[in-house]
Amino acid sequence: MTATLEIAPPQSPASVAVRLTDVHKSFGHGPQAVTALEGVDLRVGLGEFVCLLGASGCGKTTLLNLVAGLDEPSAGDVVTHTARPAVMFQEAALLPWLTAARNVELPLRLAGVRRDRRRAKASELLELVRLREVGDKRPHELSGGMRQRVALARALASTLGAADEDAPGLLLMDEPFAALDAITRDVLQAELLRIWRATGTAVLFVTHDVREAVRLGQRVVLLSSRPGRVVQEWPVDGLRGAEELAAVEEINARLREVISTHAAA
Incomplete structure (x- = not known):
């Protein structure tokens, strides 16, 4: 298996902002190697808002680093069809x-x-x-x-x-509101949605907060505990009221199951 990291031409007609295909990432070598991601398949559409959930240490930040071009996969393909991705961290x-x-x-x-x-x-x-x-x-x-x-x-x-300002954007966000108080976080979540709608930028948003993921995302993707794999996805665009609460409960239950299964292994 070979690893590639590629920025596709911005004028690509593809309908995806980024696609990961059978992506693996390990750190170290031999028996001391740690596998962070294993066989990850994920796509984010142009202009789509996708939230990535998972337990601590499951490889969410590693995945963002691969998409951003800050690191390379050990195997698999990471291909973007946007201007060079921008990253926003927990600290400003x-x-x-x-x-x-x-x-x-x-x-x-x-x-x-x-x-x-x-x-x-x-x-x-x-x-x-x-x-x-x-x-x-x-x-x-x-x-x-x-x-x-x-x-x-x-x-x-x-x-x-990027050289071509007309190229679609891709924003990678690594728990950007986690350190803020609840009221400020609520305000910035609403502001982020307003800005996303105004700019049409694709967003891949990492969070531990299921409510935040359901409120913000059009789609929620759950990673398993390490090594991270995509275990389930939920379309959550436009959910309100009872439907939103039901989605939060279902995703929370699945997240607890993933964490408990890993702890028992």
Whole structure:
């Protein structure tokens, strides 16, 4: 089996943003090797919002790193049909000596976008996340929720750093709201949905929170405990009220089953 990591041409007619086929990932060699992912098959459609669930250590972040191109699979194929993916982490990781606007500009600057163009785009993206008025503030002057909004604007700017700005975007989010209080998390979940609908960017969102996954995603994908494999998927787009609660209960029950089966092994 051979491993490939490929960025497909942005003009590809494929209807998927990213496809993983029989992906394996191991760390180390010989008897000390740890297998994080084993035979993962997953696709995210262009403009689709997919939430990835699983127990701690099941390989969710490893999978995001493979899609982002930060690591390579040990075997299998990872193919994207978008601009280079942007990643948003649990911590905002803003540069403290730069203003909010300059943090958003940074990926555009690194991509060689001229100054007037990147400043206009940063202003547009800060307005999109409803923070245009704090563009001249530094991270320590912002609340945790504001910092995460700036990080989201920066991630969206990263998807525009490719040569072809018309290429569809792909945003990879690794538990970006986990460190926030419940009220701020609820607000940012609603903001993320608004921004996703406005931009049409595909999202692969990692979370431990089943309610968050059902609220945000169009589809929820559950990974087994390590080594991570896709064990089940649920379409959850548009669920409300009793249907949403039923989906949360069903997915929670399946997650508990996966965790207990692993613990008993």
